[in-house]
Amino acid sequence: MSVRTRTALITGATAGIGEAAARKFVGAGWRVIAAGRRADRLEALADSLGRDSVHPLSLDIRDANQIAKGVASLPAQFRDIDLLINNAGLALPDAPSPAAELDQWKTMIDTNITGLVSLTHALLPGLIARRGAIINISSAAANYPYAAGHVYGGTKAFVRQFSLCLRSDLHGKGVRVTSIEPGLVETEFMLVRYLQDENAADAVYRHASALKPEDLADTLHWVAEQPPHVNINSLEIMPTSQSFAGFRIARGEDA
Numbered sequence: 001m002s003v004r005t006r007t008a009l010i011t012g013a014t015a016g017i018g019e020a021a022a023r024k025f026v027g028a029g030w031r032v033i034a035a036g037r038r039a040d041r042l043e044a045l046a047d048s049l050g051r052d053s054v055h056p057l058s059l060d061i062r063d064a065n066q067i068a069k070g071v072a073s074l075p076a077q078f079r080d081i082d083l084l085i086n087n088a089g090l091a092l093p094d095a096p097s098p099a100a101e102l103d104q105w106k107t108m109i110d111t112n113i114t115g116l117v118s119l120t121h122a123l124l125p126g127l128i129a130r131r132g133a134i135i136n137i138s139s140a141a142a143n144y145p146y147a148a149g150h151v152y153g154g155t156k157a158f159v160r161q162f163s164l165c166l167r168s169d170l171h172g173k174g175v176r177v178t179s180i181e182p183g184l185v186e187t188e189f190m191l192v193r194y195l196q197d198e199n200a201a202d203a204v205y206r207h208a209s210a211l212k213p214e215d216l217a218d219t220l221h222w223v224a225e226q227p228p229h230v231n232i233n234s235l236e237i238m239p240t241s242q243s244f245a246g247f248r249i250a251r252g253e254d255a
């Protein structure tokens with residue numbers, strides 16, 4: 001009996017965790033729809049992994065029309081999506097409030113929340129029909145507040161709680177939902193956060209022994225390959241070098 005090839009849609013597949021995940025899943029025999037804005041990178045990924053296995057889907061996740069058109073344009077062999085990995089996301093400069101710019105706060109909300117929710121909504125009927133799975137990339141920033149975390153931490157807390165609530169909504173339907181909450185991962189994330197300032201980005205990762213995108217790809221694949229009766233609800237993963245800071249006390253009458 002032939003086994004049907006499963007299909008995963010992975011957002012943010014032009015870099016970092018999403019690209020590593022695309023490589024991992026294709027290597028494990030899945031078909032992957034690789035989504036992101038930088039079409040040249042998606043084309044290069046499809047060329048390197050093979051067009052039978054990778055369908056490049058160039059879209060800006062903030063734009064609901066692009067999502068609708070992109071989903072409608074999928075070729076027949078990529079249409080039956082079994083797994084949605086909502087990975088696209090970003091943080092913007094970590095100036096403390098209120099110095100942080102409102103436009104940057106809105107960009108994080110539009111990408112990390114609205115984009116993720118819109119794509120999930122578009123794919124949910126098919127995922128229910130196939131008893132599929134959704135893995136959302138939240139962050140350790142959802143679980144621990146830190147200075148200048150403001151809207152980024154807020155969006156990632158949304159992603160975690162949305163995942164758990166969705167799981168509850170889908171009770172009895174056999175759909176699995178997981179929230180992954182990584183600590184520091186060495187990707188282009190800090191380059192984006194520091195507006196392409198390579199020195200600032202490098203300084204974060206220097207000698208930090210951060211997680212590699214491949215560590216997350218392995219984790220995502222492990223979650224996806226659990227037997228159908230096993231749901232990983234939420235999973236926090238950090239480099240050994242990263243741990244927790246305590247509370248602070250500002251002293252003085254004005255504190």
Ligand SMILES: NC(=O)c1ccc[n+]([C@@H]2O[C@H](COP(=O)([O-])OP(=O)(O)OC[C@H]3O[C@@H](n4cnc5c(N)ncnc54)[C@H](OP(=O)(O)O)[C@@H]3O)[C@@H](O)[C@H]2O)c1
Nearest residue numbers: 012014015016017037038060061088089139185187188189
């Ligand atoms: N790196 C970390 O330390 C860390 C820790 C915790 C959680 N995370 C989360 O992990 C996820 C992946 O980040 P990463 O570390 O792999 O960073 P990355 O290397 O910067 O990759 C981010 C990906 O998101 C995509 N993206 C951003 N805005 C988009 C938009 N409007 N439309 C479509 N795609 C968009 C980017 O593609 P295009 O620019 O080509 O569109 C890129 O492929 C994010 O959700 C991030 O918040 C990262």
